[in-house]
Amino acid sequence: MTTSTISKVCFFAGLVMLATTIASDTSWAQRRQQPADGTLQQRKDCADDARMVCGRFIPDVDRITQCMTANKRQLTPQCRRHFR
Numbered sequence: 001m002t003t004s005t006i007s008k009v010c011f012f013a014g015l016v017m018l019a020t021t022i023a024s025d026t027s028w029a030q031r032r033q034q035p036a037d038g039t040l041q042q043r044k045d046c047a048d049d050a051r052m053v054c055g056r057f058i059p060d061v062d063r064i065t066q067c068m069t070a071n072k073r074q075l076t077p078q079c080r081r082h083f084r
Contacts, residue, residue, distance in 0.1 A: 038082070046079040 038046070046068065050058070053074050054067035068075060072083050 042082050046075070046082060049075045049079040 050064050050068065053071050054064045057063035057067055068079075069083055072080055075083065
């Protein structure tokens with residue numbers, strides 16, 4: 001093999017490794033977010049409450065959840081039912 005061919009093989013092998021790493025990181029992030037984001041109904045019931053009561057924490061889902069739990073009395077009834 002020539003130096004040029006070896007360089008091309010190493011370059012493409014590096015690209016494959018990079019693509020694999022990015023794909024696995026992305027899928028991990030998606031799995032991590034889904035449970036914390038709540039169900040479609042929870043998001044529908046609580047979207048306005050999250051903005052009004054805990055908007056300063058957007059986009060940090062964990063901090064929004066903590067804030068809303070701590071401020072249940074300020075939430076609308078349809079949202080409050082998700083924080084028992």
